[in-house]
Amino acid sequence: MRSQNSLLSINRLPLEILAHIFDIARMSEWETLGDPPSGSIVRLSLVCHHWRQVALAFPALWSTIHLRDGAIYDFQFAALCLERSKHAALSVVITTLFRGVQIANFFAPHAYRIQEISVLVPFKYSCTKVPAYLSSTCSFPAPKLRTLRLCTAMWGSFDCPVLPALFGGSIHEVTHLQIESFSSWPGHTFGRLTHLALGSQSQYEKRSSMEEFLDLLEANPRLEELLLDDAGPGFDARDSRPRINLPQMRLICFITSSSERALPARVLSHLTLPEECSIRVNRDMNPSRFDELLPSPFPSDLSSLAPFRSLDKLALREDTVEFGEAAMRFSATSRRSGVSTSYRLRGLEPWGPWPEGALLLFLKAIPCAGIRRVKLAMADTFKTFSEDEWRNIFDRLPALEELTVLEHHAPAILAALHCRGSSDEGGVPCPHLSSLQLLRTKDLDVEELLRLGRARASCQHRLKHLMVSPGTGKISCSDHERLRSCFDSVEVVVTEDEPIFEEPEEMMRLPFGKDISGQY
Amino acid sequence: MPTIVSVDDSTVPGEGSSRLLLLVSSDNKHIVVEEDIMSRSRFISKQVEGFEATSQRHAILLPFSSFVLNKVIEYCSHYRGYYLLEDDPDAAPPGRSPVREWDQEFLDVDRNMLLRIIKAAHYLEIKSLVGSCARAIADMIRGKTTEEMREILGVENDFTPEEEHSPSSKCTG
Structure with missing residues (x-):
């Protein structure tokens, strides 16, 4: 049987x-299912002899040690993992609020190889004892510590949450830092951070000042990622303070409640960012409050924010999941980065009058002049959009060359693209438009398409390429021929596949601080 | 090691903006591809450097079928010119493979094909593709019991009774 297994493709992989x-x-089970990684590797090692040999031959596979709430047995299993992980760097995960001293003593002999510690206090223990627990648990020296996560809800706390001194205060080598609830950490200095995530600073009046926050950013010029999740500074910075240059920054994410919607623009107005940096703003939205759309998610002065300079693609979607929640999302991207605003829906439907306002605010906040490609996937939200409303959007996109429309009602969109005079007089919407893709569109009328094609051809703005994937009805061979008289090329396709909304990685992935949700 | 054979100039079409490479699959299919497209492959890049040293044109023989090779070329063509961190030899390796929407569609193939692609990607040293394939395979077994994993991958339980009942095999965390 062993030789039979050795012939399998999976077992012939290097x-x-x-x-x-x-x-x-093992790591994705941890991220999505909350299973301890070392438990997963045991299951994998029990599949067959070969898998067991592989699991045992790679000590790093045993290097995540998880101590859970009320599981005395965890210490035995943790000891086995410590043995099998040999000299591999350790990642320690603690999801309990008890046995702090025992845990500290258990890890102290192995502290020299601990690179990552995550204290993930279960929500049921969200109480004021957290600082004392952290003091007792994180009392051993951790000279190699690089990643520290303190996910510690403290809903019962009304005092100013101050992070106690941890690991003897000697954690200045940390590069990845995630802190929830605590808004200040006197005694700890950080100067090597590449990833910073602050979350759940629900006590607004106790947050650090903008000056203190900017001091922290200034002390960490190698920052690559910043997440402010219901957290961040107050608004007290001097406008005269020079902007802080963060040349390595690749991703900044804001997740804001309705009461702090001005925060992203305020923070961004103090920064100088490179072209490779992506900026994502996620907001709560109360659909009964139009004023909550304001202010703009981005500052009015974009001169120091290079990501805004090369935006050439726009995607408008109502079916996204942003930071693990259903969202409506507007994004503008370049080849290497992008900016986006999304709205948490939380059971709300993404239609009603506010999305149009939100979209126009987004289009006003970004430089639209360079947008050459647009993907529209907001069929439900914009189903009542009139020709004038579409026209209002297209008028903001003078360089548009390629328009992809998914599942929308076609007539109003097509009507909005008609010429109404010469291009000199501004009568030609999107004068550079050459490619139109209508995927699974509703109420598609071939006559209307022909009229559009002829109208644009007659005013010297011929549409070159048409792709049609009818959602309802079908296009006959004769219709196909007639369409070819108005467009250089016509493709009629039948597709049930979802179109791909390709965006730079930083626009799609979960940032540090949101990458292990659901595990505690 | 791959076998490298000299080829007649006429075998390779004329040069355009990017030079052309001749790749020969294990089923002896000759595939001409622009060098730019395959520059994501560290293996191919190293071969090309070798060509430059000898100023000769060569074909590169590869130990996998044209079907698999074409899939790899499709992947490289899609990401032509794209910066992917995993493929940057000068960048620190990312902690884990990112999920790319297009890759998920691209790798929606049967298990055996997926395993062939990952072997080819490993051979060609295309780390981003190795990472995406590994994630796709990991997704097949994620959250499954040992028995379910055996069933999915057609693996037999080949432990001896002693191994099966050893104390450490009882630890499941």
């Missing part, structure tokens, strides 16, 4: 590849 697969499987 060992390091199979180990890599195990690593991804």
Whole structure:
């Protein structure tokens, strides 16, 4: 049976590849299912003799040690993992609010190889004892610590939450820092951060000042990612303070409640960012309050924010999941980065009058002159949009060359693209438009398409390429021929596939601080 | 090691903006591809550097079928000119493979094909593709019991009774 297994394709992969697969499987189980990674690797090692040999040959696969609430047995299993992980760097996950001293003593002999510590206090223990627990648990020295996550809800606390001194205060080598609830950390200095995530600073009046926050950013010029999730500074910075240059920054995310919607623009107005940096703003939206759309998610002065300079693609979607929640999302991207605003829906439907206002605010906040490609996937939200309303949007996109429309009602969109005079007089919407893709559109009328094609051709703004994937009805061979008289090329396709909304990675992935949700 | 054979100039079409490479699959299919497209492959890049040293044109023989090779070329063509962190030899390796929407569609193939692609990507040293394939395979077994994993991948339980009942095999965390 062993020789039979050895012939299987999966068992003929190079060992390091199979180990890599195990690593991804164990970590993704942790991220999505909350299963301890070392538990997963045990299951994998029990599949067959070969898998067991591979699991045992790669100590790093045993390097995540998880101590859970009320599981005495965890210490035995943790000891086994410590043994099997040999000299591999350790990642320690603590999801309990008890046995702090025992945990500290258990890890102290191995502290020299601990690179990551995550204290993820379960919500049921969201109480004022958290600082004392952290003091007792994180009392051993951790000279190699690089990643520290303190996900510690403290809903019962009315005092100013101050982070106590941890690991003897010597954690200045930390590069990845995630802190929830605590808004200040006297005694700890950070100067090597590449990833910073602050969350759940629900006590607005106790937050650090903008000056203190900017001091922290200034002290960490190698920052690559910043997440402010219901957290951030107050608004007290001097306007005269020079902007802080963060040349390595690749991703800034704001997740804001309705009461702090001005925060992103205020923080961004103090920064100088490189072209490679993506900026994502996610807001709560109360659909009964139009004023909550304001102010703009981005500052009015974009001169120091290079990501805004090369935006050439716009995607408007109502079916996205942003930071793990259903959202409506507007994004503008370049090849390497982008900016987006999204709205948490939380059970709300993304239609009603406010999305149009939100979209126009977004289009006003970004430089639209360079947008050459647009994907529209807001069929439900904009189903009542009139020709004038579409026209209002298209008029903001003078350089548009390619328009992709998914599942929308076609007539108003097509009517809005008609010429109404010469291009000199501004009578030609999107004068550079050459490619139109109508995917699974509703109420598609071939006569209307022909009229559009002829009208644009007659005013020297011929549409070159048309792709049609009818959602209702069908296009006959004769219709196909007639369409070819108005467009250089016509493709009629039948597709049930979802179109791909390709965006730079930083626009899509979960940032540090949101990458392990659901595990505690 | 791959076998490298000299080819007649006429075998390779004329040069355009990017030079052309001749890749020969294990089923002896000759595939001409622009060098730019395959520059994501560290293996191919190293081969090309070798060509430059000898100023000769060569074909590169690869130990996998044209079907698999075409899939790899499709992947490289899609990401032509795109910066992917995993493929940057000078960048620190990312902690984990990012999920790319297009890759998920691209790798929606049967298990055996997926395993062939990951082997080819490993051979060609295309780390981003190795990472995406590994994630796709990991997704197949994620959250599954040991028995379910055996069933999905057609693996038999080949432990001896002693191994199966060893104390450490009882630990499941």
